[in-house]
Amino acid sequence: MDQVNVEAPVASARAASVEREFYSDFPLVLNYVARLVDDIDGAIGITCTAFRQVALRHRPTGDGLRRADVFRAATELSRQALKPRRWFRRHRATLLSLDGFPQADTRRALRRDTVQRALTALPFEARTMVLLRDFVKLSYDELGDVVDVAPRKLVHALDRSRAELGEIYDYIKF
């Protein structure tokens, strides 16, 4: 029986880190954007664009993509996508589909979810804070970095957002 020698991976640590973080964070960012914009069809394009922007700005410092940067870019892109269309302006085609992704099932699940409907009724900033803290479970430092709010003000902002979400949920749950 022949003996083989298997060598170690030859890629740089930076590329491995970028790839690892992409594969670990992409589903989370995609689901966050889908909840944020309430549209799974547009969420794929926004998520890919956000990762793309962060990867293009990425510098070879040895570490991978910063998670907060990705969420920040995704939030900004979602905000732009939710801006009302101008009169007679061409609709933005941000649709992108991935192989094997259960897009139709996810779309139906978003429609049926009462909490999601309450989230959709929230203002964008409040929705961002609630989703980033309670759904993505970012830390306060990361959350403050993403939403540009000082850490000492985050508690009150989260209080208002969660209270508003609770009121809306109590109103529409029946």
Next chain:
Amino acid sequence: MTTSSFDGTRCNRISPSAVLDDRLDGKDLEWARDHLRRCEACRDRVEDFREMLLRVGRLPSAPVGAAAMDQAFAVVMPDRLRAEAGSRAFAIASPGATAPAPTPAELPAPMRPEVSSVPDLLIELEREIFRDEPGQDHPTPLTPIPESTHPMMAEPPVEEIEVLAPEEDVEPQGEFISELPLIPAAPEVLPGPLREVAVDSHRELEPVVWDPEPEPVSAAPEPEPEVNIWHQPPPQPAEAIPAPMSSNVVFDQEPALRFDEEVAPATPPRKPDTAMRIAVGLGAAACVLLAAVLYEGGWLSKGLHNLSLTSPAATASLHPSPSASPRLSASPSSVPSLPPAPVLFTLGNGVSDDSVFRIRPGTAVAGYTRLVFDMHGGGLPTMVISRPDEMHVAVTFKAATVTGVPVNGIHSSQVAGIEPAVQQGPDGTITIDLTRPVRVTAFTLPATGGYSWRLVVDLHTI
């Protein structure tokens, strides 16, 4: 940290987020615990927040499969990062050989061949997203993409600094170009003798016409006679022609392009489809207005109704053979006549010997007209509500008496009038004349209190 003031009616001295997210410590934490033990309102608020937090935290996430992730990675990652990640592989060597350090030329093929072959879809996507307002809508300006300017530039995997060398060179190059003078200030380095060419900077662009006839002094500035005699012989025809301002003309050479073959203008219009957008928008607005006018005038529904009425006759004339259509051959004599009125509702309990004694308007509600048929008897007869055409609704009471029914106080925008009841044998029919097509709903009510058995017909505005 522990207070919140967005509710003025209840005690809100505790911030639930601070409690739930463990943002309290020291004295604040002790005070909050003590307050929560004593204040039920704050305790309830914290519990409400905790439930909401758990609901959001338990929201399901859509699974992303491996194929989808690979595709997304191929689409998202720039070429330089993708190439580095794609070169991660395990080299298999023979057992006896020592493991040499792999050189870049010996690197095996990437693990994901499809990754390197996938086109860069995100560039198209970004271009599509931010095409309308490149300066306003883009949240952060995109850095220049080195992959597009140097598409397949081989990146030697020796050092990472060298990988980004083209990207680092972009900015100094731009600064250098911007600092360059537009006109070279060193004419002495030019090798040969210079030729004097008259140039008018305010002259408009003209088509190049190579006139074979020499026109020596028409366009050139009037030279002084001394200079002309001392310095120059009589002007040569080819040199006396003023230089055209066309960039395609090279002296002493054949022109690269003829004038009628010139390329398109260098700066295309910024938004060439604006006129098309305006035209399409105006067309759409005109269509909407036309549809609204037709709808309000009732012509649209009339036209559709006439179309639906004439279609059976056309079908019958096209298929005169009785074997062509079983439905038509079953009653050939009824085809030219009016079809039976479509039955909208059949209500009632089948009680006979009832009598309708009054028709009155029901509760005044905006949006529809309610007609109430009051009946004497031990129950409800069989009632068939049909629609002979769009402007009439007929109510037939089976085995009931309807003659001489008074109609009281019906003034409606939907009802033009109620025709006198017609008794045909045991059945009686009351026809409602309409002013416009309506949607009909009906239901019955039993005799309760001071009310008798009733049939209620609602006429809704379409």
